[in-house]
Amino acid sequence: MADDEWERVLDQLDRQVTSGRLSPDVATLAELMAGYRVPGVSIAVGDVTGRVWAAGYGSTGAEAPVTADTAFPACSISKHVTAFGALRLADSGVLELDADVAEYLASWQLRGxxxxxxLxxxxxxxxxxxxxxxxxCDAPSLLQVLEGSGPASTPPVRPALLPGSRFRYSGSHYSVLQQVMVDATGSSFDELMRTLVLEPVAMAGSSFDQRFPHRHPVARGHHGGGATIAGGWRTQPELAAAGLWSTPTDLLLLELEIARAVAGDSKLLSHDLATQMVTQQVPGGFGLGTEVDDSAGRRRFGHTGQNVGYTCFSFAWPDRGTAVAAxxxxxxxxxxLASIRAAADRLYATAVPAAPLSDVTGRYVLRDDYPIDIAVVGERLTFSAAGQPPVVLVAHPEGHHVHPGLDLEIRFLPTGVELRQEGRSQTAARSGG
Known part of the structure; x- marks a missing residue:
């Protein structure tokens, strides 16, 4: 990672990011910020060797420039950081991942x-x-959030679906987890996370304490269109779900620590729990507090976030040992952020070796009524879908193939063929007939 690599990248961002490929329609970061009325952006890029590049752009909204040290709300990335702390408690035997939370809850009750x-x-x-x-305004306590009482603006946390039956993203899960962690340890949540995660990972510019922004330089939030949030930011009593203040540099330090743990090289988290953290727990869902992309050639993990007035992401590409947060x-x-992340994907997504042509020919079925035929003509593959005339695919240096006339990437897997269109993937299974 050259020191000026990302300065060049940010001068050539793609406005059209859905395809994952750089288009001729490029813009500088400053142009994108102006077009979308984004006052400030902070970015950090680092790798497992310890090298970090970080920079701030634009304004905090308080007549000060954004720097690499300016803190922002980490929004739902708070869940990702909380999950690392919860897994450290599991590593030490304080929590059991598959135990009923009723075993730990003392001040509020939930079973099953x-x-x-x-997570x-x-x-x-x-x-x-x-x-x-x-x-x-008065902010509720965590107990009032769980009960939906007092000044809480959200309904009480209640069971709504069969536990374990499906994935549904909701901050309520992490409010309960916060109470579990507090009751199991007898510590306040912000102090617990400081000792479990922030200090061991050296996240010196981060805190779950909601008084933090009154004592440190922070970016003030803005609604869509540019209007400043009244008071500059909002208080988030739901600390585990959305209450962390942090910097991109601190966030990527955590991603790299998780990558080291997955490789069995962390003193903070075991290989087994780290592997579970970055493994989808249900098809199409999350890992443990982690957004996971396991699609061929694009393996990454991390989290995105949005609070009132703010947006962010923090991801690691483990096969490259690199992380990017913005x-x-x-x-x-x-x-x-989509343009920045697409640039990171182009730089760090893992290449997939091309399969031998003789191994991939045949019929694949996307749906019962949508067959795909792959054949070899000369030394090149042809592609025909649902009765359309065959076209010769263009081989890509990273191992996949590209349709010459469409926004379509084709990757051959052991179980079928992956079709990636406009940033979304579908898999067609090899036909048995």
Missing amino acids: VTVRQL AHTAGLSDTWYRGYAQD MTNSEDGWEV
Whole structure:
């Protein structure tokens, strides 16, 4: 990772990111920020050797420039950080992932779901997104959030689906997990996370303490269109779900520690639990507190986040030992972040070796009524879908093939063929006929 590599990357971002391939329509980061009215962006890139590049762009919204040390709300990346702390408690025997949470809860009651299900968003609890509380308003305690009482603006946390039956992302799972961790240890959550995660990982610019932004330089949040959040930011009593303040540099330090743990080289988390953390717990779902992309050639893990006034992401590409994190102080930051993440994918996604042509020919079935035929003409593959005339595929240096006239990538897997269109993947199984 050259020191100026990402400076060049940020001068050539793709406006059209759905295909995953760089298009001729490029823009600088400053142009994208202006177009989407994003006041400030902070980015950090690092690898397992310890090298880190970090920079800030634009304004905090308080007549100060964003720097690499400016803190932002980590939004739902808080869940990812919390999950690392919960797994450290499991490593030490304080928590058992498959135990009923009723074994740990003392100040609030819930039965029939496990710690693992809370981590993986499969416990079936009520669907909740936490919008935070204005600074001039009373914020509820965690118990009031769980009960839906007092000044809480969200409904009570209740079972809504069969536990373990499906994935449903909801902040309520992590509010319960926060109470589990507090009751199991007898420690306040912000202090617990400081000792379990923030200090051991050297996340010196991070805190779950909601007084943090009053004592440190932070970015002020903005609604879509550029209006500043009243008071600059909102208080998030749902700490585990959305309450962390952090920097991109701190977040990528955690991603790299998880990557080391997966490789069996971490003193903080065991290889077994780290592997479970980055393994999908149900098809199409999350790992344990982790967004996981296992599609061919694009393996990465991490988390995205959005609070009122802010957006962010933090991801690691473990096969390259590299992580990238970016944070904005705008609800309209998603398009800017999508361009940054697409650039990171192009740099760090794992290449997949091409399969021998003789091994991939034949018929594949996407649906009962949608066959795909792969044949060899000369030394090149042809592709024909649902009765369309065959076309000659273009081989890509990274091992996949590209349709010459469509936004379509084809990757051959042991079980079939993966079709990637506009950033989404489908798998067609090899026909048995």
